[in-house]
Amino acid sequence: MQSVKKESVDRRLRDLRKRMSQKGIDVALFWDPDNEYYLSGFRAISYSRPIMLLVYQDHTQYIIPALEEEHAKLNAQVNEFFVYYETKPHSHMNTHHLDPLLRIMDSLESNTVFGLELDIIPASMLKMFQDNGFSVKDIGEDLIELRAVKDEEEIFWLDQAGRLSDIALEASFDNLKPGISELEFDSFGDKKLLEVASEEFPDQIVGFENWTCSGIERSAMPHLYSSTRKYEQNDVVVHSRQVWINGYRAENERTFLIGEPTDQQKECLQLAIDAQQAGFDAVKPGVKASEVDQASYNIFKNAGYGDYIQHRIGHGLGLTEHEEPYLRFDNDLILEEGMVYTIEPGLYMPGVGGFRHSDTVIVTKDGCRTITSYPRKLKNLMF
Amino acid sequence: MQSVKKESVDRRLRDLRKRMSQKGIDVALFWDPDNEYYLSGFRAISYSRPIMLLVYQDHTQYIIPALEEEHAKLNAQVNEFFVYYETKPHSHMNTHHLDPLLRIMDSLESNTVFGLELDIIPASMLKMFQDNGFSVKDIGEDLIELRAVKDEEEIFWLDQAGRLSDIALEASFDNLKPGISELEFDSFGDKKLLEVASEEFPDQIVGFENWTCSGIERSAMPHLYSSTRKYEQNDVVVHSRQVWINGYRAENERTFLIGEPTDQQKECLQLAIDAQQAGFDAVKPGVKASEVDQASYNIFKNAGYGDYIQHRIGHGLGLTEHEEPYLRFDNDLILEEGMVYTIEPGLYMPGVGGFRHSDTVIVTKDGCRTITSYPRKLKNLMF
Numbered sequence: 063m064q065s066v067k068k069e070s071v072d073r074r075l076r077d078l079r080k081r082m083s084q085k086g087i088d089v090a091l092f093w094d095p096d097n098e099y100y101l102s103g104f105r106a107i108s109y110s111r112p113i114m115l116l117v118y119q120d121h122t123q124y125i126i127p128a129l130e131e132e133h134a135k136l137n138a139q140v141n142e143f144f145v146y147y148e149t150k151p152h153s154h155m156n157t158h159h160l161d162p163l164l165r166i167m168d169s170l171e172s173n174t175v176f177g178l179e180l181d182i183i184p185a186s187m188l189k190m191f192q193d194n195g196f197s198v199k200d201i202g203e204d205l206i207e208l209r210a211v212k213d214e215e216e217i218f219w220l221d222q223a224g225r226l227s228d229i230a231l232e233a234s235f236d237n238l239k240p241g242i243s244e245l246e247f248d249s250f251g252d253k254k255l256l257e258v259a260s261e262e263f264p265d266q267i268v269g270f271e272n273w274t275c276s277g278i279e280r281s282a283m284p285h286l287y288s289s290t291r292k293y294e295q296n297d298v299v300v301h302s303r304q305v306w307i308n309g310y311r312a313e314n315e316r317t318f319l320i321g322e323p324t325d326q327q328k329e330c331l332q333l334a335i336d337a338q339q340a341g342f343d344a345v346k347p348g349v350k351a352s353e354v355d356q357a358s359y360n361i362f363k364n365a366g367y368g369d370y371i372q373h374r375i376g377h378g379l380g381l382t383e384h385e386e387p388y389l390r391f392d393n394d395l396i397l398e399e400g401m402v403y404t405i406e407p408g409l410y411m412p413g414v415g416g417f418r419h420s421d422t423v424i425v426t427k428d429g430c431r432t433i434t435s436y437p438r439k440l441k442n443l444m445f
Numbered sequence: 446m447q448s449v450k451k452e453s454v455d456r457r458l459r460d461l462r463k464r465m466s467q468k469g470i471d472v473a474l475f476w477d478p479d480n481e482y483y484l485s486g487f488r489a490i491s492y493s494r495p496i497m498l499l500v501y502q503d504h505t506q507y508i509i510p511a512l513e514e515e516h517a518k519l520n521a522q523v524n525e526f527f528v529y530y531e532t533k534p535h536s537h538m539n540t541h542h543l544d545p546l547l548r549i550m551d552s553l554e555s556n557t558v559f560g561l562e563l564d565i566i567p568a569s570m571l572k573m574f575q576d577n578g579f580s581v582k583d584i585g586e587d588l589i590e591l592r593a594v595k596d597e598e599e600i601f602w603l604d605q606a607g608r609l610s611d612i613a614l615e616a617s618f619d620n621l622k623p624g625i626s627e628l629e630f631d632s633f634g635d636k637k638l639l640e641v642a643s644e645e646f647p648d649q650i651v652g653f654e655n656w657t658c659s660g661i662e663r664s665a666m667p668h669l670y671s672s673t674r675k676y677e678q679n680d681v682v683v684h685s686r687q688v689w690i691n692g693y694r695a696e697n698e699r700t701f702l703i704g705e706p707t708d709q710q711k712e713c714l715q716l717a718i719d720a721q722q723a724g725f726d727a728v729k730p731g732v733k734a735s736e737v738d739q740a741s742y743n744i745f746k747n748a749g750y751g752d753y754i755q756h757r758i759g760h761g762l763g764l765t766e767h768e769e770p771y772l773r774f775d776n777d778l779i780l781e782e783g784m785v786y787t788i789e790p791g792l793y794m795p796g797v798g799g800f801r802h803s804d805t806v807i808v809t810k811d812g813c814r815t816i817t818s819y820p821r822k823l824k825n826l827m828f
Binding site for chain 2: 153181183269273
């Protein structure tokens with residue numbers, strides 16, 4: 063099953079506790095499953111049953127639903143568990159996720175300062191802390207910063223995710239034929255990916271998401287769920303895939319052209335390819351996020367297509383679909399070795415189509431390397 | 446593409462506005478994508494770019510990122526759009542999702558009362574309303590109540606989701622063979638499901654999630670992500686699947702036994718089947734949620750297995766993985782015609798395995814009907 067090395071968890075908690083001291087936070091309470099996994103190695107499926115991780119200077123606690131008890135005790139690197147129940151035989155125990163938390167709060171000094179992920183935790187939780195007279199500071203920003211630079215263990219899994227995503231793309235393209243739908247195209251890659259992962263990585267969690275937009279109208283919208291629309295002659299298709307293993311994600315996207323594309327469609331795809339290359343070339347430690355964005359954007363602008371962009375050039379990646387650093391024109395964040403993000407400049411023209419490749423890169427000592435490598439050239443992407 | 450009938454949106458907004466008046470809420474702000482879809486017919490992929498729907502007594506507004514502008518204008522049944530940007534050519538416009546919201550707040554009387562989904566919207570949003578001196582009430586509970594009873598349009602899609610999930614289960618079981626992994630077993634169903642959906646439902650959004658736990662140890666934990674673990678002789682496997690079309694979800698789960706199960710394993714699976722039947726039999730309008738839970742639980746208790754349960758008997762289903770009504774021992778909610786939920790009593794015994802079927806039911810005038818119907822009997826589930 064999935065896990066995180068003890069030394070990684072220890073180092074992350076040490077870094078977090080240093081920040082808590084500096085900010086005057088006594089207890090950090092985490093609600094976000096990805097932050098919890100990062101800090102404890104435990105990942106649960108959590109919809110209607112909240113899971114909370116509390117970090118103090120000298121210990122850690124988990125509040126978990128009964129149906130995660132065994133799983134958490136196997137996987138979570140944590141000092142203490144509080145379990146809540148939803149069944150008749152346990153009606154004399156905690157029956158709500160707030161029961162143990164309220165008891166913990168009762169045992170603390172009234173001047174205890176809590177750290178919460180203010181951009182993630184629900185408003186009702188903040189209200190509860192306010193109603194109980196505790197002061198609250200943000201701890202979410204700290205986790206964003208800590209998680210932005212990946213360690214060796216994380217980079218190992220990112221590399222595997224990148225390679226698996228290439229295998230999936232290859233299987234989708236190998237099975238491309240007239241009359242299949244966006245979702246069927248996706249599914250060839252899914253199936254192959256799971257076969258290969260099952261052979262190579264026993265007892266691991268592997269997953270995927272795809273967003274495929276086909277046709278002139280749909281591809282010109284950057285962000286749609288894959289649908290049952292069937293490919294037609296002269297379609298422009300933007301196929302996007304994220305694959306994760308042991309939590310870590312790679313993004314891999316290719317735009318391709320079916321049938322007889324117009325000269326302008328070929329020009330636009332070539333521009334997206336060139337803008338992506340300019341993005342790769344701009345990356346090294348010490349450069350601002352905005353500079354990478356602008357390096358890509360200038361390719362579009364200089365070709366007279368500057369008005370046909372709709373989004374930043376890339377986003378960070380790791381445990382979450384989108385995370386820092388965001389490669390935006392106005393983000394002064396300085397890139398560091400070990401940061402991971404996508405480079406995915408896109409052009410979207412009504413009546414012509416959408417054009418965007420995305421690859422995942424890791425910042426190295428003096429530049430970057432891609433962890434996704436499916437062929438990017440125009441000649442490889444015309445069918 | 447996905448859509449919701451105008452008359453449905455109109456009726457839902459009418460019901461919501463009545464509740465807003467009763468509660469003294471002037472403007473309801475929605476953050477949850479499922480609530481937004483329910484009230485406008487627009488569903489976007491939203492990770493790092495928030496989308497907000499504002500409902501007043503006489504109009505509605507959407508705050509959307511630039512890359513959703515065209516998509517939203519095609520699909521969203523709303524009066525007014527505010528767009529925010531993340532690119533250099535638009536640096537003189539809104540460049541943050543709060544820019545348009547703050548301007549809207551500036552234009553409102555200071556005694557305006559906002560409705561927020563307090564259990565969903567991030568704490569930082571509540572803080573912003575507090576800092577700007579507005580009072581805030583919960584509107585999330587109202588949407589939970591409105592959404593709990595499904596209308597004819599919703600039931601149509603739920604029926605399709607149920608049928609598609611049966612097709613997927615059949616394909617997974619038809620391809621069951623020694624040595625395949627949990628994820629490969631899932632993928633046979635995924636692929637067939639997408640083929641059939643592509644043929645029958647052009648231009649629709651279809652999706653799925655699976656959670657398969659195999660082996661004595663893993664099946665005894667009710668809630669795990671599917672992994673690359675390969676099936677072994679004498680495994681107990683709990684295979685769980687949700688399928689959605691046009692947003693609406695059906696859940697379909699079967700426990701199956703590979704090889705030569707022990708008498709106790711067969712007994713436990715038969716008890717789970719009997720407990721589920723007792724749950725089906727208990728459902729009709731006017732009954733409490735807790736009564737259905739207890740009808741199932743009593744089967745376990747009377748057989749001497751009352752201590753081996755870990756979760757309630759079922760949860761509501763519709764647009765979200767888990768929603769009201771929760772079939773818990775302490776939920777006094779009265780069931781109504783048109784409510785939809787799972788019936789999934791489970792037994793979990795260390796060293797023996799986990800045993801749980803789940804089916805999705807719709808409350809009818811005088812009972813319920815299942816929308817999932819893959820064979821449930823022990824003799825169909827031994828391989």
